[in-house]
Amino acid sequence: MNRILVATFSVSISLAGCERKAANDTGQNPGETTSIQREVVTPSGDWVAFIDYTYGHDGVLRHFSYEFRTFSGYDENTESLGSTRCVRAYDVSETGEMILRSEELTDLTTGEPVERKFYEPAINHWMTLGEAEKGVNEG
Numbered sequence: 214m215n216r217i218l219v220a221t222f223s224v225s226i227s228l229a230g231c232e233r234k235a236a237n238d239t240g241q242n243p244g245e246t247t248s249i250q251r252e253v254v255t256p257s258g259d260w261v262a263f264i265d266y267t268y269g270h271d272g273v274l275r276h277f278s279y280e281f282r283t284f285s286g287y288d289e290n291t292e293s294l295g296s297t298r299c300v301r302a303y304d305v306s307e308t309g310e311m312i313l314r315s316e317e318l319t320d321l322t323t324g325e326p327v328e329r330k331f332y333e334p335a336i337n338h339w340m341t342l343g344e345a346e347k348g349v350n351e352g
Contacts, residue, residue, distance in 0.1 A: 245270050249345050253336055259283060262336060272342035276304045276314075282321055286329030296321035297329050309340055 247268045254261040260283035269275045279301045286297025298321045302314040320327050339345035 247342060249339070259285065266339060266345065268342050274305045274338070274340045276302070277338070278302050281333060283331050286327065286331040288327065288329050290328070295327065295329060297327065297331050311338070
């Protein structure tokens with residue numbers, strides 16, 4: 214079963230899609246999984262976050278990837294600003310703890326690794342399918 218959920222939120226959520234698919238891995242996630250793609254953006258376009266959630270057959274978040282893009286990454290060594298891309302992968306424990314698996318920080322234009330600091334808003338992640346459906350429907 215495929216379904217697409219589209220929402221426009223006045224604060225930040227601009228689009229979320231939902232696709233249900235059967236798992237065909239090594240048996241670590243038996244049954245079905247649900248993937249939801251979420252985009253969070255400022256009205257001004259200063260930054261955007263892309264989040265891909267994967268929920269287990271019980272509707273609980275198992276892992277997600279997070280990509281954050283901003284044009285205002287600050288390099289303290291060169292005292293300059295640059296467009297920055299931060300990509301993180303997380304697993305979620307049975308108790309709901311988000312466990313960082315990997316992180317990569319690159320220049321958005323060149324793709325080269327960078328060391329920059331940047332403003333990153335707190336995002337309330339959808340820990341269950343119920344929260345995701347509520348978040349989409351509130352738009």
